[in-house]
Amino acid sequence: xxxxxxxxxxxxxxxxxxxxxxxxxxxxxxxxxxxxxxxxxxxxxxxxxxxxxxxxxxxxxxxxxxxxxxxxxxxxxxxxxxxxxxxxxxxxxxxxxxxxxxxxxxxxxxxxxxxxxxxxxxxxxxxxxxxxxxxxxxxxxxxxxxxxxxxxxxxxxxxxxxxxxxxxxxxx
Ligand SMILES: [Zn+2]
Numbered sequence: 745x746x747x748x749x750x751x752x753x754x755x756x757x758x759x760x761x762x763x764x765x766x767x768x769x770x771x772x773x774x775x776x777x778x779x780x781x782x783x784x785x786x787x788x789x790x791x792x793x794x795x796x797x798x799x800x801x802x803x804x805x806x807x808x809x810x811x812x813x814x815x816x817x818x819x820x821x822x823x824x825x826x827x828x829x830x831x832x833x834x835x836x837x838x839x840x841x842x843x844x845x846x847x848x849x850x851x852x853x854x855x856x857x858x859x860x861x862x863x864x865x866x867x868x869x870x871x872x873x874x875x876x877x878x879x880x881x882x883x884x885x886x887x888x889x890x891x892x893x894x895x896x897x898x899x900x901x902x903x904x905x906x907x908x909x910x911x912x913x914x915x916x
Pocket of ligand 1: 818819820821862866
């Protein structure tokens with residue numbers, strides 16, 4: 745996730761069909777762009793992104809959505825494609841379990857609330873593109889037609905390649 749500059753990653757994105765994701769809580773809302781070269785190491789990224797929490801979130805239940813916020817979103821499942829103005833709720837209440845099975849309840853707002861909504865959507869098979877208005881989605885598709893076609897070619901090649909490696913299962 746850090747390697748590809750992601751701030752969240754959900755189980756289904758890496759072949760884990762469980763209601764689990766990891767999410768960074770950052771002070772990005774207050775962060776300002778600067779002229780330094782992009783951070784390289786995980787430590788540099790933590791510092792630059794203002795990471796204040798690295799959460800493992802299991803079985804999330806979201807409620808009490810409030811407000812509207814618009815910000816840029818991308819997704820590690822469709823690398824390097826972004827949309828500038830994705831609408832999300834500004835704040836929400838989340839109930840979840842951590843990796844130790846302990847239950848937590850808290851309010852999340854701003855960027856962290858956005859990450860939680862994006863990752864929870866992955867657990868329900870929803871991509872941020874599905875959250876765009878029809879007009880915005882058309883714009884996104886037009887702007888990224890070539891990159892999307894390339895991804896489709898790669899996905900097909902991957903499936904074809906893996907097909908050749910699939911072995912029959914011997915049953916005793
Ligand atoms: Zn994503």
